[in-house]
Structure formats: structure tokens, C-alpha cells
Amino acid sequence: MLGPGKADLLEAVDRTGSLRLAADELAMSYMRAWSLVRAMNRSFREPPVELSRGGRAHGGACLTSTGKRIVSLYREMERASREATSSSWRKLRGLLRS
Amino acid sequence: MLGPGKADLLEAVDRTGSLRLAADELAMSYMRAWSLVRAMNRSFREPPVELSRGGRAHGGACLTSTGKRIVSLYREMERASREATSSSWRKLRGLLRS
Numbered sequence: 001m002l003g004p005g006k007a008d009l010l011e012a013v014d015r016t017g018s019l020r021l022a023a024d025e026l027a028m029s030y031m032r033a034w035s036l037v038r039a040m041n042r043s044f045r046e047p048p049v050e051l052s053r054g055g056r057a058h059g060g061a062c063l064t065s066t067g068k069r070i071v072s073l074y075r076e077m078e079r080a081s082r083e084a085t086s087s088s089w090r091k092l093r094g095l096l097r098s
Numbered sequence: 099m100l101g102p103g104k105a106d107l108l109e110a111v112d113r114t115g116s117l118r119l120a121a122d123e124l125a126m127s128y129m130r131a132w133s134l135v136r137a138m139n140r141s142f143r144e145p146p147v148e149l150s151r152g153g154r155a156h157g158g159a160c161l162t163s164t165g166k167r168i169v170s171l172y173r174e175m176e177r178a179s180r181e182a183t184s185s186s187w188r189k190l191r192g193l194l195r196s
Contacts, residue, residue, distance in 0.1 A: 001194065045195050066193060073190045077183040084182035085175040092171045095164060096099065097143045 001043055006036055007074045010067055013037075013049055019061040037061075044070070099141055104134055105172045108165055111135075111147055117159040135159075142168070 005026075012022035023033035041047035048067030052060045063071070103124075110120035121131035139145035146165030150158045161169070 002190065043195060044193050046193070070190065070193060073186045077186045077190070080182040080186065081179040084178040088171045088175045088178065092100065092168065092175070095142050095144070095168060097141060 002040075002070065002074055006040060007071060009033060009036055010040075010048060010063060010071045013061050014063045014068070014071070017060055017062055019049075019051065022061070040070075100138075100168065100172055104138060105169060107131060107134055108138075108146060108161060108169045111159045112161045112166070112169070115158055115160055117147075117149065120159070138168075 005028075008026055009022060009028070012025045013019060016022050016025060019033055019037065020030055023030045026033070037049045037051070041049060044066060046064060046066040048064055048070050050062050050064050052062075103126075106124055107120060107126070110123045111117060114120050114123060117131055117135065118128055121128045124131070135147045135149070139147060142164060144162060144164040146162055146168050148160050148162050148165075150160075
């Protein structure tokens with residue numbers, strides 16, 4: 001439903017205001033970016049990404065408040081997970097060949 | 099270096115005492131299981147899996163103490179991560195279409 005690729009894409013859309021620029025930034029094809037956005041817009045009750053197809057903002061894209069909330073929750077999960085696993089992770093790394 | 103597939107494989111080896119039975123249990127080809135074990139045995143300072151090639155235990159495989167330690171640390175990381183992220187995860191799920 002959401003993983004690092006989609007979270008990065010949402011952030012890039014928020015940063016660039018454009019699905020094409022976001023895709024470029026992530027070295028992802030436009031088709032791939034579009035299909036990930038479509039999947040997310042279908043999965044969530046309120047679509048995280050709003051695409052504008054015409055007018056001055058032609059080709060523009062932005063995050064809805066739901067989109068911003070999703071990114072924030074996802075990053076919070078990453079942070080909490082990293083923090084909670086850091087001690088075991090350090091022990092595990094200690095077993096690796098240097 | 100270690101993910102769910104490798105952790106499951108280590109546990110299955112521990113449970114079955116055989117790389118072939120472990121691979122079967124995980125619906126994984128023997129070649130794939132063998133290559134994962136080889137990769138792990140090269141990555142860690144002490145090999146997690148000991149393979150016995152002859153004698154009564156022909157084809158047998160078991161976890162070394164390092165192997166058991168690796169599994170235990172990995173599962174602990176999973177548990178800690180699940181616990182630390184459960185609240186954000188619940189909120190994120192709440193945004194999904196039901």
C-alpha cells in the first residue's frame with residue numbers, strides 16, 4: 001500500500017509541484033510515476049495527489065492534506081522503527097565480516 | 099544482508115536439520131536456498147549455517163550459535179519495529195478505503 005518508493009514520490013510531487021519533475025528527480029519513468037499515483041489515489045479514501053490537467057497549472061500536481069498526512073505518518077514510522085531497532089541492528093552488524 | 103527470506107530460511111534449517119527440507123518448506127528451489135546460505139556464510143564472520151556433506155548426517159544442515167543469534171536479533175528487530183510503528187500504522191490504515 002505504501003513503501004519507500006511511493007513515499008519518495010509523494011514528497012517529490014510536493015517539492016516540485018509536477019508529476020513529471022517528480023518522476024525525473026527520482027529517475028523514474030513518467031508512466032511508472034503515474035501508475036503509482038493512480039494506485040495510491042485508488043487505495044486511499046481521499047486521494048493523496050491532485051493532478052491538474054489544464055489551465056495555467058497544466059501538468060501540475062500537488063499533495064492534498066491527506067497526501068501530506070500520509071507522508072508524515074510514513075516518515076514517522078521509519079523514524080520510530082529505526083530508533084527501536086538500532087540496538088539489535090548494531091549487534092547484528094557486529095557479527096558481519098568487516 | 100538479512101531480510102525476511104533469509105531469516106525464514108535460517109529458521110527452517112534449524113527446524114528441519116536439512117537445507118533441502120528447509121527449501122521445500124519455503125517452496126524455494128534448493129539452488130536458491132543454497133545460494134542464500136552461501137551468501138550468508140560469506141557475509142558473517144562466523145558462518146550461520148553448517149552443512150554436513152557426508153557420513154550419517156549426509157545432506158544435513160544446522161545453525162551455528164551465530165546462526166541462532168542472527169535469527170534471534172532479526173526477530174527482535176521485527177518485534178521492536180512492529181511495536182514502535184503500530185500507532186502510526188493504525189492511523190495510516192484509517193486513511194485507506196475500506
